[in-house]
Amino acid sequence: MGLIVMKFGGTSVATPELITRVARRILATKKEGNDVVVVVSAMGDATDELESMAAKISGEPAEREMAILMITGERVSAALLAIALNELGQPARAFTGWQAGIVTDSGSPLRAKIRRIEATRIREALREGSVAVVTGYQGVTEDGDETALGRGGSDLSAVALACALKADACEIYTDVDGVYTTNPRLVKDARKIRAISYEEMLELASMGAQVMQARSIEYAKKHGTVIHVRSSFSEAPGTVIREADTAMEAVVVRGIAYDMTEAKITVRGVTDRPGVAATLFNRMAQAGINVDMIVQNVSEDGITDLSFTVTRPDLKKAMDSCLLIQRDIGAREIVADEEIAKISLVGIGMRSHTGVAAKMFDTLACHGINIEMISTSEIKISCIVREAQAETAVKALHTTFALDREGDEY
């Protein structure tokens, strides 16, 4: 008995039949005596189709108009879902972003930020016993312009509504049944994580992005909204994302992420003088290239090597930029390497446990895996290894840190 926000992703509402199925699930929650607010994404890949139509017309479409275009898919699914609920005898009202009172800023119409929620109409609907079905991914500015909340923004709509309505639960229904210790398609012993902290979820982004939009996790963290990520195709409990507590911190490593979408550039034989790194990475920033890991070795005889990673599609552009300034920074050689993988251990328990890095390096060494770059944060250790050895590395680390065994019984 309480107020539940239920969010359904695009694969969960991809067809009229699936929409009716989702409606039955909502009805079950309602019948348990709960007030229910539903947030819904666009059907299947409807939003991609809208985007590709615009691409046929303009290489750089006006953002304000793109927002109006991109948010139509959610209106279709919200209206159909409300129709399905009414058909099942459950009164329901569909609300678009502006009707739901989701007020955003106006700086960037396609990646607007939620300012506040004026949930009067939603509260009215709940009071009359209706389910409120809200279009995800959208809001409206103070000036009455419709805005989009960035790709995956329906998660943000759900979290923000849960927060504004002081909901008892925010359930994110998706096509996976939770967050795993690592990709279960790679490691068959991968286990569903019962509870994970906001920070860990954010650091597991390369796995987490398939599950939830990063911005919505940050929003939930800021407002302390507890999220339950679960499957819309099964009744099994999923993964709870919440504030870390002592029990949670007892687990050193929560999960292992790996990423084979990056490439490495090594700038060899640079004179170790101030300003070299600044010149290089300013150039990358100007070219709009996102740099991930950066490692500079200790210099020998005033000469050093500098390595960094970029996404593979950016590699050519990054190499071109490097070669342009090779002489300026006095580099001997610039080498690109696409056959790398990034393996990351993530765990909030690392803050209070020592020896995690040593154990990771030891495990990789035992399996003859060379580490090419290392980067650490408070709750994450990442290593670059050969792509061909990534699977072996992930499996070995999964066993070493006992992720295949029950450990988060809280």
Place this chain on the structure above:
Amino acid sequence: MGLIVMKFGGTSVATPELITRVARRILATKKEGNDVVVVVSAMGDATDELESMAAKISGEPAEREMAILMITGERVSAALLAIALNELGQPARAFTGWQAGIVTDSGSPLRAKIRRIEATRIREALREGSVAVVTGYQGVTEDGDETALGRGGSDLSAVALACALKADACEIYTDVDGVYTTNPRLVKDARKIRAISYEEMLELASMGAQVMQARSIEYAKKHGTVIHVRSSFSEAPGTVIREADTAMEAVVVRGIAYDMTEAKITVRGVTDRPGVAATLFNRMAQAGINVDMIVQNVSEDGITDLSFTVTRPDLKKAMDSCLLIQRDIGAREIVADEEIAKISLVGIGMRSHTGVAAKMFDTLACHGINIEMISTSEIKISCIVREAQAETAVKALHTTFALDREGDEY
């Protein structure tokens, strides 16, 4: 130099390529020094697709939610058209129904009536030199519920905006290049009508419906808005719909409509006493059947025949209703006939010219065509004939009334 409202139908914006083409046409009007407000329908049969998805979920979908669903198609085309204009270097802003300030009543969400237009945002856009692109077919109630204006309602959006903005012209672009004296696919000498009165356009509904929604013609008539119906695929002038004047009234017959979608029911041998017709047609109304023509013969010996027409899909239901009350109304026999056609002469000049009916009946008689029912209004004469003779009838009447010759040179 003035303010032009241009409305483009679904076939004119069916693909991204066509949208760019429409944008060029708008640009040409803008470059002539005009302010331009564009109203746009959904792409191709997008709205039909939305309707059929809803039909898969519910046989009787909630109207409020259906409205939210049905008006999404216009948002897609309006956003894309604004993007296309921007791409051509012409600043443009897309406005949804509520943003355009199109306020409707709330009685029937799918067939809402426009109450007023608060065009502040459109005027702002024009002032800054932008083209305002408005989603057709939709508005918003005082309570903030989104509404649809009935099928073909984008015409109404255009006419109402032209009226509210005191536009110098309201141009309805469609896939036909105007209104013809009769269907040019049937009669090769059919001529495009240069100017037609609102009343004639309404009476020519069976032809006119393909061109423009009846409600929007009524709205234009009430507010005196002059409409120019023309092709979006050619530069040729189309047909102007306006208030009748003396020159217009000089033409007796403006056009010939024919309709082969009706069926006739004849109730034979009814006692000619008060209440029989009332009983019969109340029953039809209860069954939701729309009755078109009704003819009752003068009775002989207190016994009469009563004939009426319904649409063919309604025939079975209508017959069932008749048979149920056959005994009550004391009818000898009830006969259905699907092989009929309705031929109508329409012309505002009939008000002041006599002998039109006689000339019509004479022409039909000369071609051996029997008239089964006759019905007249102030500006229309309709006859029911055999379906097989309809083509001959239309061609003969077209020649008799000289519709193949230039005559409306005003």
